[in-house]
Amino acid sequence: xxxxxDQKDKLLMVGIDTEEKERSATFIQExxxxxxxxxxxxxxxxxxxxxxxxxxxGEYLWGALEKDPQYEGFSNGYxxxxxxxxxxxxxVQACLYIAKEGSVQHVHNIVVADENxxxxxxxxxxxxxKRGTHIGVSEFYVKKGALLHFTMIHAWGDEIETYPKTAVxxxxxxxxxxxxxxxxxxxxxxxxxxxxxxxxxxxxxFQSVLVAVPGASMDIGSRVYLSGENTRAEIISRAVSVGGExxxxxxxxxxxxxxxxxxxCRGLLLDPKGRIHAIPELEGKAIDLEMTHEAAVGKIDRxxxxxxxxxxxxxxxxxxxxxRGFLNVEIMGLPEPLKRELDEIISKSNEDAL
Amino acid sequence: xxxxxxxxxxxxGKEILHGVSLEVPDGEVHVLMGPNGSGKSTLLMxxxxxxxxxxxxxxxxxNGEDITDLPLHxxxxxxxxxxxxxxxxxxxxxxxxxxxxxxxxxxxxxxxxDTKEKIEALAEEMNxxxxxxxxxxxxxxxxxxxxxxxxxxxxQDPKMVLLDEPESGVDLxxxxxxxKAINSLLGRGLEPNGITPLKEKKERRxxxxxxxxxxxxxxxxxxSDRGYVMMKGRIVCQGNPREILRTVEKYGYQECVKCxx
Ligand SMILES: Nc1ncnc2c1ncn2[C@@H]1O[C@H](COP(=O)(O)OP(=O)(O)OP(=O)(O)O)[C@@H](O)[C@H]1O
Ligand SMILES: [Mg+2]
Numbered sequence: 001x002x003x004x005x006d007q008k009d010k011l012l013m014v015g016i017d018t019e020e021k022e023r024s025a026t027f028i029q030e031x032x033x034x035x036x037x038x039x040x041x042x043x044x045x046x047x048x049x050x051x052x053x054x055x056x057x058g059e060y061l062w063g064a065l066e067k068d069p070q071y072e073g074f075s076n077g078y079x080x081x082x083x084x085x086x087x088x089x090x091x092v093q094a095c096l097y098i099a100k101e102g103s104v105q106h107v108h109n110i111v112v113a114d115e116n117x118x119x120x121x122x123x124x125x126x127x128x129x130k131r132g133t134h135i136g137v138s139e140f141y142v143k144k145g146a147l148l149h150f151t152m153i154h155a156w157g158d159e160i161e162t163y164p165k166t167a168v169x170x171x172x173x174x175x176x177x178x179x180x181x182x183x184x185x186x187x188x189x190x191x192x193x194x195x196x197x198x199x200x201x202x203x204x205x206f207q208s209v210l211v212a213v214p215g216a217s218m219d220i221g222s223r224v225y226l227s228g229e230n231t232r233a234e235i236i237s238r239a240v241s242v243g244g245e246x247x248x249x250x251x252x253x254x255x256x257x258x259x260x261x262x263x264x265c266r267g268l269l270l271d272p273k274g275r276i277h278a279i280p281e282l283e284g285k286a287i288d289l290e291m292t293h294e295a296a297v298g299k300i301d302r303x304x305x306x307x308x309x310x311x312x313x314x315x316x317x318x319x320x321x322x323x324r325g326f327l328n329v330e331i332m333g334l335p336e337p338l339k340r341e342l343d344e345i346i347s348k349s350n351e352d353a354l
Numbered sequence: 355x356x357x358x359x360x361x362x363x364x365x366x367g368k369e370i371l372h373g374v375s376l377e378v379p380d381g382e383v384h385v386l387m388g389p390n391g392s393g394k395s396t397l398l399m400x401x402x403x404x405x406x407x408x409x410x411x412x413x414x415x416x417n418g419e420d421i422t423d424l425p426l427h428x429x430x431x432x433x434x435x436x437x438x439x440x441x442x443x444x445x446x447x448x449x450x451x452x453x454x455x456x457x458x459x460x461x462x463x464x465x466x467x468d469t470k471e472k473i474e475a476l477a478e479e480m481n482x483x484x485x486x487x488x489x490x491x492x493x494x495x496x497x498x499x500x501x502x503x504x505x506x507x508x509x510q511d512p513k514m515v516l517l518d519e520p521e522s523g524v525d526l527x528x529x530x531x532x533x534k535a536i537n538s539l540l541g542r543g544l545e546p547n548g549i550t551p552l553k554e555k556k557e558r559r560x561x562x563x564x565x566x567x568x569x570x571x572x573x574x575x576x577x578s579d580r581g582y583v584m585m586k587g588r589i590v591c592q593g594n595p596r597e598i599l600r601t602v603e604k605y606g607y608q609e610c611v612k613c614x615x
Contacts, residue, residue, distance in 0.1 A: 325446015
């Protein structure tokens with residue numbers, strides 16, 4: 001067993017900086033125990049969720065999601081709130097960590113971006129053991145004119161089972177941005193966060209990067225209900241299989257006239273043993289709405305690889321560059337160690353292919 | 355510089371080149387002409403080492419070294435550079451990024467200040483600034499593609515360049531510009547912009563080139579030393595490139611067959 005406090009490198013992999021250099025607040029929970037919970041910048045409130053409920057934030061519990069008895073016995077979780085109008089420069093970081101072999105971690109998280117505030121949250125989930133279970137319920141509230149940018153990185157041990165359940169409510173003029181990166185899904189991961197664009201002019205954008213190594217299996221989707229006037233949504237997922245299995249889903253539901261939404265699922269198979277299944281769904285419930293989708297699954301183009309080789313790049317570097325370009329990880333600002341690992345995974349798959 | 359000896363090349367199990375020999379000495383520019391489908395591109399691709407072009411007989415010598423079995427990127431690193439006839443779009447990679455890699459001899463590493471400055475200067479010289487931050491070859495016009503290819507070659511600083519129809523898809527006005535750019539790459543003729551230092555130009559003058567042209571237009575702008583005509587996978591004629599072009603323009607490629615016999 002290894003405790004979270006001596007796992008600096010592991011935390012860096014999921015975007016958690018233990019030196020808190022460019023962070024406005026830090027929350028770390030190991031199994032049931034809150035190890036760290038501190039704020040460095042004004043305008044941000046951070047509490048263990050149980051404390052927050054005592055303090056009178058009860059309205060946010062089961063406010064976005066329907067109450068589910070199966071998920072009631074949570075031990076803790078984080079409560080993050082940006083105050084109205086606040087624009088903290090640095091992100092809030094939160095880490096959920098499983099340390100003991102075979103343990104069950106059950107959390108309930110709440111994030112509130114209050115009116116006209118801007119909040120960036122980076123969450124990293126990782127483990128120091130192989131086996132364990134993580135049950136995570138998350139409810140996010142983006143109030144009028146607010147922006148919530150949520151970056152999540154999953155890097156679980158091989159036998160960790162994960163059952164996340166997430167709902168987001170966006171009010172008038174609010175924006176929700178999700179960046180999700182998963183390279184270590186654990187034993188299996190199934191996740192389908194749902195956004196409700198309730199207020200007029202609300203926007204949601206999902207960007208997911210999924211990389212499946214041999215033996216990995218992930219079923220990951222994003223769903224957006226466009227029920228407010230003039231709401232907009234975009235779901236983009238990029239999946240790479242180096243031998244594992246990925247189901248990439250997306251579901252857009254247009255409920256009122258005049259909404260606009262786009263869904264893009266693209267997959268790259270680097271190993272013939274891998275599998276990528278793209279399932280884009282569009283559902284229109286009103287006339288005069290604009291919803292489109294684009295899905296493509298294929299292998300890497302030999303011509304592009306050799307073009308780069310003709311400029312002097314090794315085959316490995318050429319393939320890695322193309323895959324990295326495909327995943328578009330630069331835009332997400334992936335932590336450096338994770339980038340390096342991604343390169344390793346890709347170049348290893350090249351060796352296997354040769 | 356480059357010596358090709360009795361090269362036989364197969365594409366998808368079919369022999370396309372039936373024993374091609376030629377030699378390009380240091381600092382010389384040779385031109386390869388011939389009708390569509392005669393095997394000109396095949397020869398260049400085989401010299402560069404692309405997969406799908408299988409050498410079944412003969413060899414390729416580059417500065418005395420037998421490179422027939424060297425992987426593609428090793429040939430590039432030895433100093434062979436190629437400009438494609440129809441380069442692919444490389445999604446997710448910016449021209450600026452690739453240019454940095456060319457300048458670093460194929461290595462991916464952080465760019466020094468010096469390298470960054472060189473990128474700007476090259477883009478300026480080849481008039482590629484407007485699309486430096488676009489994906490490689492994405493949405494470029496015919497002329498832009500060719501200039502981008504030449505810019506990458508300049509960055510690679512090759513000893514020898516292989517140019518596949520540098521003028522195809524470029525209108526007449528731009529062919530003149532392109533010819534200047536190629537001359538500049540090879541340290542010949544007038545500068546397109548007058549910014550290349552003389553010393554640099556002298557270095558460039560040592561470069562050799564093998565240039566494919568289907569129409570021969572580029573010959574009006576390019577200083578070339580020798581010409582070949584290829585037909586049905588064989589070199590059937592060689593000599594002064596302008597004379598060859600005149601004959602071809604007058605009598606068609608058939609005349610070249612007779613000339614060697
Ligand atoms: N990938 C391929 N598969 C099958 N045949 C090919 C392939 N590439 C080239 N060939 C054949 O090889 C022959 C020579 O083609 P090549 O492209 O070398 O001609 P070229 O002289 O460059 O013609 P062009 O002037 O049209 O560019 C042609 O008959 C062509 O059809
Ligand atoms: Mg050709």
